[in-house]
Amino acid sequence: MSGHLAFALLLLVASVLPRPAMAQEMARALDALPRNSVxxxxxxxxxxxxxxxxxxxxxxxxxxxxxxxxxxPIAGITQAEVAAGRNLVRGMLKGAAIGAGVGGVIGAALATGQCDNCDRSQHAQFGALGFGLGATYFALPGALAGLVIGTKDWEPVRHDGYRVSLVQAAEGRMGIGISLAVP
Known part of the structure; x- marks a missing residue:
């Protein structure tokens, strides 16, 4: 029962607090970013x-x-994110997945091409074996390329004003948090 009361109170507070216009919030948030931030x-x-x-x-x-x-025009922006560095692990995993996919297709094509007098089930077996070997062989170079290249991490641009969100409370419980900007 108290959870329903807290949610109703949160909705009441959120509806009563004055919120600046979204475009003004976005303009302040973008203006607060350092110049040349991506x-x-x-x-x-x-x-x-x-x-x-x-x-x-x-x-x-x-x-x-x-x-x-x-x-x-700031009024046309619905989502803004700022680059927060490179994530090498995500790049490595993405590179490994791309390498495995390309290698698997090449391996399956080469393996089924070597089987001239085979029936359908043997073609499928050779194709699956070729796919597995090609994916395994090409995953490592793809992972190394992805590790070198990496991927960008993006964080949302935070608006001024208040934000309502769920927060982790004690003993694994969830709570409702309200963040207020103080001038």
Whole structure:
């Protein structure tokens, strides 16, 4: 019963607190980022814009794309993320998966090509064996390439204002947290 009461109280507090406009929140959050931070912006009319952030002027953010600056209206942004470094383990796993897939296809093609006088079940057996051997053989070089290249980690750009979220409480319980920005 107390859980229902807490949820109802949370909804009441969230509906009563004044929230700044989303575009103003986004403008403040983007303006707080260091210049030349790599951002990824998404929106219904934007699709995806990615690049180093420039200036935030009024209701527009400027993103560097090559040698030119692209003006992006902040009102059209629904999601903004900032690059937070490289993740080598994720790159290694992604490279291993790509290497295994490519190697498996090549191995299956080579193995079934060697079987001239085989019936269907033997073709399937040779194909499966070739796929397994090719995937195993190519997974390691793919993992090494992915380890060297890595992938970017992205973190959401945090808005000012208040946020309501679930938080881990004592003894494995879940709680409701409210974060308020203090000027």
């Amino acid at each position: 951002v990824r912006l998404r929106g219904p009319e934007l699709r995806r814009v990615q690049g180093p952030i420039g200036d935030v002027v009024g209701d527009t953010v400027f993103i560097r794309r090559g040698s030119r600056m692209v003006a992006v």
